[in-house]
Amino acid sequence: MNLLAISLxxxxxxxxxxxxxxxxxxxxxxxxxxxxxxxxxALVLPFPGGKDEV
Amino acid sequence: MSHGTEAPAxxxxxxxxxxxxxxxxxxxxxxxxxxxPEHQPSYVASWIYxxxxxTIVAMIVAIVSGVVITLGGVQWFHESSTGKFxxxxxxxxxxxxxxxxxxxxxGKYWMAAWRGKRALTWATGVLAFLTAVGVGFTGYxxxxxxxxxxxxxxxxxxxxxxxxxxxxxxxxxxxxVTFHVAPLPLVLVVIVxxxxxxxxxxxxxxxxxxxxxxxxxPAAETETSEVAS
Numbered sequence: 001m002n003l004l005a006i007s008l009x010x011x012x013x014x015x016x017x018x019x020x021x022x023x024x025x026x027x028x029x030x031x032x033x034x035x036x037x038x039x040x041x042a043l044v045l046p047f048p049g050g051k052d053e054v
Numbered sequence: 055m056s057h058g059t060e061a062p063a064x065x066x067x068x069x070x071x072x073x074x075x076x077x078x079x080x081x082x083x084x085x086x087x088x089x090x091p092e093h094q095p096s097y098v099a100s101w102i103y104x105x106x107x108x109t110i111v112a113m114i115v116a117i118v119s120g121v122v123i124t125l126g127g128v129q130w131f132h133e134s135s136t137g138k139f140x141x142x143x144x145x146x147x148x149x150x151x152x153x154x155x156x157x158x159x160x161g162k163y164w165m166a167a168w169r170g171k172r173a174l175t176w177a178t179g180v181l182a183f184l185t186a187v188g189v190g191f192t193g194y195x196x197x198x199x200x201x202x203x204x205x206x207x208x209x210x211x212x213x214x215x216x217x218x219x220x221x222x223x224x225x226x227x228x229x230x231v232t233f234h235v236a237p238l239p240l241v242l243v244v245i246v247x248x249x250x251x252x253x254x255x256x257x258x259x260x261x262x263x264x265x266x267x268x269x270x271x272p273a274a275e276t277e278t279s280e281v282a283s
């Protein structure tokens with residue numbers, strides 16, 4: 001059963017900003033976005049148990 | 055052998071052997087309450103402080119799954135469903151390892167985590183990152199597919215350009231397997247262990263705006279001087 005909506009068994013699509021040197025594959029771009037989202041969420045989400053006792 | 059057990063704290067004795075000296079130095083540097091602390095400062099109750107341990111957990115999963123597929127062999131992890139599961143576990147744990155490590159790096163960079171005599175902690179983190187890149191790279195070039203060939207043949211030019219291609223031949227599958235499963239992971243584990251011990255020694259870095267009251271764990275008042283930046 002194929003659980004993935006996107007086939008990973010083929011070369012990745014690349015995004016380029018115009019004719020510039022900025023070139024990134026979609027999988028790498030997704031990973032960067034996930035890392036940035038995790039970083040922001042880690043800063044703003046409250047930690048369970050509060051800060052009284054660790 | 056009574057002279058080695060008379061000092062309960064492990065540090066209050068005059069050593070007569072190198073093992074005794076090493077033990078006393080260890081106990082002074084990393085006493086049990088620092089090595090395995092009961093409490094942490096209040097600012098540790100933040101998700102950003104979780105990513106270091108998440109990185110280590112992902113590394114452990116990667117190592118265990120890597121040992122399993124190494125013992126199972128290529129045919130097993132390419133053809134059997136259990137083998138494919140462990141092969142995928144190895145791949146995705148590495149993805150998570152790097153993902154967690156980068157978030158950990160960002161958190162520590164913006165916290166200026168080298169403050170308070172923590173320069174060596176920061177340096178071992180940098181070394182761990184660079185070594186992990188080497189482990190990841192050798193892992194990619196031994197997957198024996200077109201992607202691996204592409205990576206290896208691009209990288210060989212880099213290696214030749216810096217003059218190490220003769221001794222570190224990225225198109226030599228056997229050499230890359232050896233580097234990937236033995237020396238590089240061992241070096242990585244040693245560096246990560248040193249990194250963690252240094253964190254234990256100096257304590258986790260406080261946020262830049264932490265007040266002194268926050269920076270002192272309930273059972274670690276002796277840390278006060280080291281927390282200050």
